Amino acid sequence: MAAYIARRIVLITLVLVAVSILVFAITTLLPANVAYLILGPFAPPEQVRALELKLGLNDPVWQQYLRWAGAFLSGDLGESTLMNRPIAPLLMEALGRSLVLTCVSFVLIAVIGIGLGVIAALRHGRPPDHTVSIATYLGIAVPEFFWAIVVIVIFAAWLGWLPASGYEPLSAGFAVWAKHLIAPTLTLVFGHLAHVSRLTRSSMIEVLQSPYVTAARAKGLPERVVVLHHALRNALLPSITVLALDFGRLMGGIVVVETIFAYPGLGRLVVFSIQNRDIPTLQAAILVVAAIYAFANLVADLLYAFLNPKIRFGRHAA
Amino acid sequence: MPPEGSVFAPRKPLSPQLKAGLAITGAIILLGLLAPWIAPHPWDTISMRTRFLPPNATYWLGTDEYGRDVLSRLLMGTRLSLAMGVGATAFSLAIGVPIGLAAGYFRGWIDEALMRAADVLMALPPIMLGLLVLAVTPPALWKTALAVGFVYVPQIARLARSVTLSLANEDFIQAAKARAESTSYILFREILPNAWPPLIVEASLRVTYAILLGSALSFLGLGAQPPSSDWGLMISEARSFLDRAPWIAFAPGLAMCLLVIGINLLGDGARERLDPRLKARVKA
């Protein structure tokens, strides 16, 4: 098991290195001149050239990459060309807020999605099943930004129950903090329920038809035991993989949702730095997202292994 | 577990799910194809006098902030949304399927290399990867389609790989090897025809992902450009008027909803019909 985790961490590191190269490569293609961006549009050309030289922007790309990677590894994430501030604290702040948003949404997605999936499977082909299907389809059938606006118009403008946007730190009080989370969370959850619930539904249906569930029924076990003890556990295994993917999707979902709800997290930072060609910030932010994504997958795999004795104990036959 | 009946059973009738999916998707495709002929008004001509009209006998779905007919725009936009979804998916199939075939068939280091490369692309949420790719060039709808297609290449490749892996163990592949068939014959004549059904099912669902991702990118300013009547752009432009003229946003919103649900029904229904045990999508 330890060897497995070690192997996975080495792989993740390799993937992250490759992602950093990819991101670096794409960002060097961006139609923007870093020196120009730092100095502003009114800087004279000779100044721009001098700074380019100083920053090594005329060096071969791989040299630039190594320099950047080296600094990154030593904890120096560089300075935002646009905001003239060190990136690290900026990023950490945004990351913290995004993690709160994604984790709360994720837990809700997992609990509600699995719950709905199980209900639909148990009532397979009957009204509750169809209701769940339609509701979750609606969530994925319309882009998140549409629902986000609907949430704003209904809950903030018409009903006035929720703040329309923004973020309040926890120091402003738990209730205020929580209230600002509700609308973006609602949007994210609604937009991401379908995958988990549909998968849970189909794997639950399949497991309920599996020979070992028939065998459990043949033993005369109460239906509650059959469903919860025998079926659910195995039915959840594929859901875990999908939940990990969903965590990644959430990291994508925050791009739109944070932009609309003016939630100052990682997603907005990415959009902002792309739109403003703030390349050092962009590189750092994207890498952080990739790392979170990768580790979410690792956690899912470990959880999967933990719940699945076949992987947990290897293949040695007694 | 009903016993196997005669092998000459008549073809299974279509499930209601599949019928509904076919009807919805077919109707939308048909409307999209006929749009230039059936659209009642020009889709992009500004008219000062007809702004913000609610749905009425002349403008069935009302008019927008430029006085343009929402129904005509919606119909013309059908083509763009479908082209976006289908184009992106075709691109990801064209790239992803050969990669998946190669990885699944050759195994070994080719597999490792291709799948790790896929991991790299999959380490970023699709929308961020799309943003990055599109930030490099001036926006255009076809570029968005390509970018969205590119983003989904690894997932298609993974699915093609897992299908290929299971097919490569089938005895008919051994039979082909036993008559010294070339690798390309085995890949494209023996494996690919059998890999299509799950791939097509998956691809049909990808079309909806592509439409949604494309519209999200449109929303962020990359992709369709005004006065295009791409659904995503329509929704995103109309959102400022949601409380004043909700029909402008709801018409494309509902249309997109219908299309996505139709395609999903179609894909799910087709999957169950083709092979009830097919669960490759989960792994993809």
Add this chain to the structure above:
Amino acid sequence: MLTIENLTVHYQVLGGAIEALTSVSLSATKGSTLALVGESGSGKSTVALAAMGLLPAEAKVISGRVLLERDDMLAMTPAARRALRGTRVSLVFQDPFSVLNPSLRIGEQVGETLVHHRGFSAAQAFARAVELLDEVGIVNPAAVARAYPHELSGGMRQRALIAGALAAEPELLILDEPTTALDVTIEAQILSLLERLRETRGLTMLFISHNLGVVRRIADEVAVLYAGEVVEQGRTQDVLRAPMHPYTKGLLAAIPRLGQKKTHLAAIPGRLPDLRSPPAGCRFQARCPFATPASAAPQTLLDLGERHVRCTNAAALRDAVWPAATPMPPDAARSAGETVVDVAGLSKSFTRSRGLLGALMPRLGRDELKAVDDVSLSIASGEVLGLVGESGSGKTTLGRTILRLIEPSAGTITIAGETVSGRPQRALVPMRRVAQIVFQNPDSSLNPRKTVRELLGRPIARFGLAPSGEIPSRINALLDLVRLPSHYAERYAHQMSGGEKQRVGIARALATNPRFIVCDEPVSALDVSVQAAIINLLADLRDRLGVAYLFISHDISVVAHLADKVAVMYRGKIVETGASDAIMNAPQHPYTRRLLDAVPRLDDGAD
């Protein structure tokens, strides 16, 4: 103890209903074993599920009662039925690999009926489970109780399942093909266990099987099921020795028996009727050589004293013999010709490297498995070498390694005078023409997207064996050779039955005019009646074309029937080889003897 009366079950499917069981009546007296025999599609598993009240939602009981003593399982409330399951009647399923919950410990699964029916605590139940595992002959039961299903072998899983079925001390045990998935030696052990348990616990058993040999060993009474109807029922010994219903006669005639070889097996032509609209008269009528106009009328189960037979003509047919198939006349005089295949010192070991990291860091674990270990053999033209062994012995690997479908680790292979080991794959084209393969699973061996014409035409075109204009006639000739009508050329795999698909597989192998064919378990996926026809076909082709076979099978009776020479394989090595008769009659190696002893026989055999 168990009485099934007039049970009729339909399955609702899209476009109609399948009449899975029609007026089935059975009874097993206390302490006896009733066997239910039938081929696939006969409805025997439905009987088991119906008896437990576990029919799936799409099944509908049209009529009938299932009485446990005097309690009707079908009429009682679900709760009452659930209370009976596991306590008075238990079910042991066919496939021990999928019946155990993969994520629960064996001990828990064995003991859980005690928790829910007998009020045991989890710990008490677990302790009792260890005792039960011990009772069913599991060594180190305490450790096994803590294990998960995937850590056990098939035989151990089946024992654990039996232990679980017995936990709450039921009176009736229903066993649905309990040994089908197991190797023959394991099967023998499980049968012994069941016999012992029946005596020690006084169990009543309903034993469902397709294997008449197994049934003969374990059952007092046997009921033969065909197309959802009981066609014959009586004392096991009587039915097997003197079958009265034509179907039973055919079934018995189709089974190859150790010690009775060289004659053609009888085969039952045709296939099951469509159960969506079964014929009104005798359901076997279309396949029956004894059918008379009276067969078209509805048949009832005639009571002939000790025996019940569903055939109007039963009395008249009491002594009739199922007609034997006529062999094909050989084309050329069969002579032990020159050696076609010669294999010396062949080995194949598999190393499991672990992906990219495994390649980077080879020390991070590699398993080595010797699947084929220093094997030598030779086959002459027109000769059949039977290769016997249990699962995992390396039979299939050996067959494929000889054809270079798997790359050998060591050894030389010579086919038709050409050394094929050590050559690059692209230099193997000549060998590929002369050496072909027939596979076990007809579903997997035919590309489902191709018609028979494409399947058979491709090898001919690939090797340029005929100008394209002649290919259609060659395909017709091939279909004729495997006794399929020529219109089958336009069919896809899913439009044919298992036996027909296997014929196409054979025709495909023959398309290149090979001199050597590896037959890799070609009949083990088929029902007995179909199996006989394929064996006959293979024998005919050998005689007619002088092809050499490596005939791989786990079924010693089949091998003994067809093979000239036999090689017994055990853990990658060939432990004994020799003339077929010699090995069957005087096995030398202890493993061969164990194998032969374990085979369930239909009669007492020659020895």
Add this chain to the structure above:
Amino acid sequence: MRKFLTLLALTCALAFVQALPSAAQGTLRVALGTTLSQLDPAKTTIGDEYVYVHLVFNGLSRIDPDMTVKPDLAESWSASDDLKTWTFKLRPGVKFHHGRALDADDVVATMKRILDPATGSRARTSLSMVDNVTAIDAQTVKFDLNIAYAGFADIFADRQLRIVPKDKLAELSTQPIGTGPFMFKSWSPGDRLELIKNPDYFEKGAPKLDGVTLRIVPESAARMAALESASVDLVWSMPYESVEKFKNHPNVRIDSVSTPTWDGVILNNERPPFNDVRVRQALALTIDKAAIVELALFGQGAPTFSPIPPSHPYFNKSLKFSPPDIAKARKLLAEAGYPNGFDVPMQVPQEREQRVRVGVTVRDMARAAGIRISIERVPFASYTANVAGKAQMYVDGYFARPTIDTAIHPFYYSQGSWNKQLWLYKDTRVDQLLDEARKTNDEAARKAIFEKFQAIVDETAPGIVAYSAAHVNGVSKKVEGFRSTPMQWLELKSVSLKP
């Protein structure tokens, strides 16, 4: 489960109760649409940044909402007769937020910094006439100009020229310090900028508020919802499409002012096809400016010929907005060698909705004459880098300038600093007129000059200046004493909040 629900209900209830008093007494909450990318006033470029600059910093002079120039940090000023030497006397007793008193060296340091090309301030061009700046004594600063410039003192009201402390230059982008009514407290990029009252502000009694919070809310629907639900008190530069909605709102009023701020289609006068005046005229002939005002601004503005707004005394009332003449436009195009029209891309700034609408409208109008425009949305942030002064045709707009000269001269003078970033327009008649205007102090003469100027640019059409837009703020009725200013920053010195 019940426990959980109770807890949830409790949490929600608490949230609502707390929401009301969270409108902290005396702190005005303002919603802005775009995040600030610069805190250093010399480097600011966008309106949202100017809002902050105006609250934290002062210039030597200031422009009040009635567009009159008043002394601010300078108590008074005087010019030499040749209008080439200007002396400013600083207001005594002004303190920076860190407690140090303002002196002449701060002014010199501020100006030198802006004049240093390395700073990269866009205001450097505004000071291009300055040869030298020196501190005469602690309270007096002298500017030596290389040309005569009558409106020199007015320039200092502009946004980037605000005075910063010489000892805190390095911290300007992180911990900015000024002399303004509000002091910087904290900045969370993309989220909010918090300002608190400057108790030592030199105008007695000001400010009245305890502080100002600038919230960044890019999504306009969210800004509107926030205003409606009273989670902000003021939406700066309200989107024009939302004005309608608040016309009769119980808690919100619309505060609108007409401004010299203009939007228009910029044509590159040096690149084909718009290097040909006939093509530019043809395009102009397709345009219906009144319709653009209606479609792009929902009526919140007025058509104009140049950056001089119709409300300005210099506006040329004798010129007419002629209705579109497609036949003539086609004829001109044919003469210029485009009988079948032509295709041209047009960039529009993605986040500026009304400018996108200008683009869509112009596209539709120009189509009639065969000018086929394809629109490309570009992030506003990359506009200056990739579009301005380079593209053939794009939509842009400019905020009000302190004076007519600063609003016209840099944009239309052939060597003008903005001209190079814009349409690269060159007309000797215009150059002469603008030179003349700078030397003239006589109002009537200046009016005549600028009326003539408007006629020339209307005829030669360097671009389509579509309208002067109104500046609209959505204001909660709790806010007292607020008035929108044509300069489009926020005057909050005398604003207070009703409890």
